[in-house]
Amino acid sequence: MRDQEPAPGGPQRRLSTRETAELLGVKPETVYAYVSRGQLTSRREPGGRGSTFDEAEVTALARRNRRESQAGPVYGGELSVRTRITLIDEDHYYFRGVDAVELAAHHSYEEVAEWLWTERLSPEVTFTAPEATVAVARRAVTALPEHAAPTDQLRVAAIAAATEDPLRFDLSEEAVLATARVLIPTLVAALPLRPYGRDEGPLAQRLWGRLTSHDPDEASLRALDTALALLVDHDLAASTLAVRVAASARAHVYAAVSAGLGVIEGPLHGAASGLAHRLLLDVLDEGNAGPVVAAELRAGRRIPGLGHRLYPGEDPRARALFTLLERIPRAEPALLAAQDIVATAARHTSLHANVDLALAVLTASCGMPATAGETVFAVARTAGWIAHALEEYGERPMRMRPSGHYVGPRPPQPLPEQHGEGEPEVPPGKVRLGSPL
Structure with missing residues (x-):
């Protein structure tokens, strides 16, 4: 009734x-x-x-x-979220239905980002940022300790850029897209510029001058730009899920990107290319992948740069990058080392090279530090994160709120007993800090 x-x-x-x-x-x-x-x-x-x-x-x-x-919010024991952005199907992946490798082969990173956001191609689009926004981000990054990692610098730059934008809480599609086109070049511009680096041209060229002091040739710049385009999104990776959770709570896009930047620092995510970079250098120093791979396995570590849970065969991003790297003469030693790693591991496993190994060949052969791959990944993926934030803003708020499965003591429980003068009891064998021995 x-x-x-x-x-x-x-x-x-x-x-x-x-x-x-x-x-x-x-x-x-x-x-x-x-x-x-x-x-x-x-x-x-x-x-x-x-x-x-x-x-x-x-x-x-x-x-x-x-x-x-x-x-089914849960499928096969894993969280499932409806999305129109990226499809991974066997050994291929697609951005809004279009082969992602083909897109990256024929279009710049900025053009692929625009396709991801709007389903429209904008030929020869270039992202630029206002001087005032860049100045705020650079001041914040400059205040960090010298040993701060690039991902630390990117997170700080994103937060600083947010404080400069009074319209950051406008979550309309038009406002978020305007922010996206400013935020990505701001992140790049906030990174310290190396000798002979440039603050002009396509985003890949501006990023190059923050990763290495080597002069860029056309083939190397093309490889970097393609790497950015290939890495722009990859379905619901851990960092992307964090971004969608933030967007579900209606955090502004700077905060959502900050959530993604916080997650990629994990060694199982954005930092994986750095591990592959160091492995490559060890193989180049040793002259043979055998003892290096043996040392990794003996230490109980998996071999970085090999295998991907979403691809039964070779990672298509790795395949595309290796093809471009073969056109760069100085990349030949690192390419041979990567092939040696794959061949050595193939004696006991069928794992193929993944994009982390291909990215490591690029960074190692171009005089970049081990952290460069993570920087490329973070800058590239920012566009994908924003695409997912835009999609999530169109859903009902706070839908990304799973329930916890409580396994603790069943209530009601008595209040904890106090011992001594309001201090908790010290378990046997433990020493309270400040107590005499």
Whole structure:
């Protein structure tokens, strides 16, 4: 029975908390969780004893929950999120239905980014940033210790750029795209410029001068630009999931990108190319991959640069990059070392080269530090993160909110006992800091 029956032609019926919970198939406490997440609107009627809810809004939420339950937020034990951005299918991947390797082969990083954001190609587009924004980001980066890693510098630059933008909380598509076209070149411009580096031209050329002091030739610049385009997105990687969680909470795009930058520092994500870079240098020094690979395995480490859980065969990004690197004479020693690593590992496993190994060949052969691959990855992936943030802004807020599976002591538990003068008891064999021995 309904608590309020509307008169014909009168206002929309209001539901009680109990009725709302029944319609949604949840507990009454969960109804208020929906309210706190912004998914339902409650109202307390004058003289009423509890909250009431709009029947149409509740019905729409119940219908949406049923659709998502059928689509399955969890598939194969993993979180699944509907997206129109990237598809990975066997040994290929696609950006909005178009082969990503083909896109990167024929278009610049900026053009591929625009395709990812808008499904339109903008020939010869170049991203630029206002001098004021760049100046703020550079000052913030300059204040960091000299040993700060490039990812530290990028995170600080993103935060500094946000403080310069009073419109950062505008989450409309037009505003987010305008921010994207400024934020990416700001991140690059905030990195320290090396001798002979340039602050002009395509983004790849500006980034080159922050990674190495070597003069860039056309083939090397093309390889770097292609690497950026190939790495722009790769479905729901860990950093991309973090960005979508932030965007689900309606964090502005600078904050969402900062979330992604925080995740890529993990050795299993953005830093993986650095491990492959060091492995390559060891093989070049040793002259043979055998003892180097043996040392990795003896130490209980997996061989970096090999295998990818999403590709049964060779990573298509690696294949595309290796093809370009073969046109660069100075890359030949590193390419041969990479081939030696793959061949040595193939004696016992069928793992193929992944993009981290190909990126390591580029960085090692062009006089770049081991951290350069992570920098390339972070700059490239920023465009993909923004594409996912845009997509998430179009979804209902706070949908990226899984429930915890509590396995601790069942309540109610007694209050912890206090010992001595308000200090907790020290377990046997432990020494409290500040206590005499």
